[in-house]
Every structure is written in C-alpha cells, then in structure tokens.
Amino acid sequence: MAPILSTVRRIKAGRRNDVPKPELEFFDPSGISMQGVANISGLSEQILSVDKVSGDYTRLLHFEPGTDSSPMGPQIHDFREEVWIIEGSFFDISLQQTFTAGMYACRPPGMTHGPWRSEEGCKTLEFRRYESNSNHQG
Numbered sequence: 540m541a542p543i544l545s546t547v548r549r550i551k552a553g554r555r556n557d558v559p560k561p562e563l564e565f566f567d568p569s570g571i572s573m574q575g576v577a578n579i580s581g582l583s584e585q586i587l588s589v590d591k592v593s594g595d596y597t598r599l600l601h602f603e604p605g606t607d608s609s610p611m612g613p614q615i616h617d618f619r620e621e622v623w624i625i626e627g628s629f630f631d632i633s634l635q636q637t638f639t640a641g642m643y644a645c646r647p648p649g650m651t652h653g654p655w656r657s658e659e660g661c662k663t664l665e666f667r668r669y670e671s672n673s674n675h676q677g
Contacts, residue, residue, distance in 0.1 A: 559590040568599060581606035594618070595668045602629055602657035609654045618669045620646045627661035 573583040581603035589596040595618075602608075613633055621644070628639040632654050638644075646652060648670060655661075 559592040560588050560595070563588060573601065576600070577608075577611050579606065579608050579610060582608060593669050595666075598665050598667070600663045600665055602627070602655070602661040604658060604660040606660070607654070607656045609656070611654055613651050614653045615649060615651050616646070616667070617648050618667050619648060620644075620668075621666040622646070623664045625662050625664050627657060627659050629655040629657040629661045631655055 568585055568587055571585040571587065573585055576582045576584050583601045583603075585599040585601070587597045587599065609632060624638055624640050624642045626640055628637055630637045631652070633651075644652075
C-alpha cells in the first residue's frame with residue numbers, strides 16, 4: 540500500500556496550476572446558472588467544466604416536460620460526445636425510440652442523432668471532447 544500512496548503524493552506534488560480544465564472537488568451544480576440552448580423552449584444547459592485550450596467541456600442538459608428539439612433538426616458534431624441519461628426520458632424522433640434514465644450513448648464525430656421530444660422531462664450528463672485531429676481552435 541505504501542508505494543501507491545507515495546506515487547499519489549508525487550503526482551499531487553507535481554500538479555500544475557495552469558492545467559486547461561479546472562480542478563474541482565465535489566460541489567452542488569445547482570449554483571451554476573442555466574443557459575438556454577438553440578432557442579428551444581424548455582431546453583437548457585449548465586456548463587460544469589471547460590478546457591479553454593481544446594474546447595472540451597462537460598455539461599448537464601435539461602429537457603423540461605414537453606420539450607421538443609425538432610426545430611434544431613438532427614444533430615451532427617465535430618467532437619466526440621458521451622451522454623448518460625440521469626433522470627427522465629426522451630423520445631428520439633428519427634429512430635422512433637425512447638431512451639430512459641441509466642442509458643448511455645457514445646457518439647463519434649459525424650454521427651447523426653436526434654431530434655428529441657421529452658414528455659416527462661429529462662436530464663443528461665454530457666462529455667464533449669474534440670479529437671486531436673479535428674480543426675477546432677478552442
């Protein structure tokens with residue numbers, strides 16, 4: 540056990556304060572303001588952390604009951620997206636399938652998905668990561 544603790548101490552001692560994503564210990568994200576997404580009524584996000592160098596970010600996405608993202612159409616991104624549904628459910632209009640709390644998706648750049656409709660409301664935790672070979676400038 541001692542060698543592992545020694546390694547952890549060395550890693551902590553070597554930590555830099557200029558890392559792109561902030562170091563955040565557990566906190567209640569309810570204090571982070573909600574921002575609307577794409578002018579869709581009932582769709583909002585809370586940005587939990589951002590890497591200002593790469594553009595990578597983590598967010599909570601909220602669908603209020605009755606939210607319909609159809610005006611956005613199907614989505615295609617230039618980044619990798621991982622999504623975990625943590626509350627509620629939504630219906631994927633293109634796939635004609637309902638996805639519920641506990642389900643997970645991993646979407647590579649260029650994968651088409653959505654739009655969605657949520658009758659009961661839904662909350663997702665999303666990790667968005669730009670690939671090293673993308674043209675994203677941060």
